[in-house]
Amino acid sequence: MRLRVAGVFAALLILVVGFITPQNAEARGRRGLLVTVYNFPSTYDWEESSPWTRSRSLRRPCLTTTFSQIFHDWDEGSVGRRCNDDDFLVRYQGFIRVPTTETYTFYTSTDDGFRLQIGRSVVIDDWEDQEDEEWNAEEGISLVANRGYTLEAWLYENGGGAVAELYYSVGGDEPSVVPSSWFSHR
Numbered sequence: 166m167r168l169r170v171a172g173v174f175a176a177l178l179i180l181v182v183g184f185i186t187p188q189n190a191e192a193r194g195r196r197g198l199l200v201t202v203y204n205f206p207s208t209y210d211w212e213e214s215s216p217w218t219r220s221r222s223l224r225r226p227c228l229t230t231t232f233s234q235i236f237h238d239w240d241e242g243s244v245g246r247r248c249n250d251d252d253f254l255v256r257y258q259g260f261i262r263v264p265t266t267e268t269y270t271f272y273t274s275t276d277d278g279f280r281l282q283i284g285r286s287v288v289i290d291d292w293e294d295q296e297d298e299e300w301n302a303e304e305g306i307s308l309v310a311n312r313g314y315t316l317e318a319w320l321y322e323n324g325g326g327a328v329a330e331l332y333y334s335v336g337g338d339e340p341s342v343v344p345s346s347w348f349s350h351r
């Protein structure tokens with residue numbers, strides 16, 4: 166009897182988790198970053214835009230989900246089935262916790278523009294039309310171990326391919342993709 170109750174409870178739990186996990190979600194629970202994607206008209210002037218100053222005016226996302234990392238190559242395609250192939254904006258929100266107190270250098274490979282803010286510091290400000298390369302931008306910031314810093318990042322795609330990849334390095338090591346274990350959104 167007790168086993169049967171446990172079985173029913175487990176089934177219910179799976180149902181509930183499945184229901185609250187958004188479509189396209191790559192991360193569960195508090196893991197990963199909250200991601201919101203918005204469509205824009207093809208005439209939009211991206212390089213002159215600064216959505217972080219008017220984020221409250223952004224309405225009706227084409228996709229709301231969680232991504233475990235900032236590590237995607239959408240090629241010529243879209244982020245979600247209701248989203249444009251070109252002219253879209255991706256907003257990442259959450260927290261970053263690093264394992265050791267260090268100066269972290271962040272590297273980006275993005276197409277097109279990208280901006281990364283950690284706490285109050287704008288670490289990467291690379292808001293322009295471009296193709297992805299090694300590296301489109303790199304910048305260092307000192308972070309304290311196990312402290313939860315707010316993280317907000319933005320990517321826009323203006324045409325052709327779309328890429329958003331965030332790497333880090335400490336002490337001159339080869340850059341690695343920022344691991345999912347550093348990100349959370351609650």
Ligand SMILES: [Ca+2]
Nearest residue numbers: 241250251325
């Ligand atoms: Ca595209």
Ligand SMILES: [Ca+2]
Nearest residue numbers: 323324325326
């Ligand atoms: Ca592009």
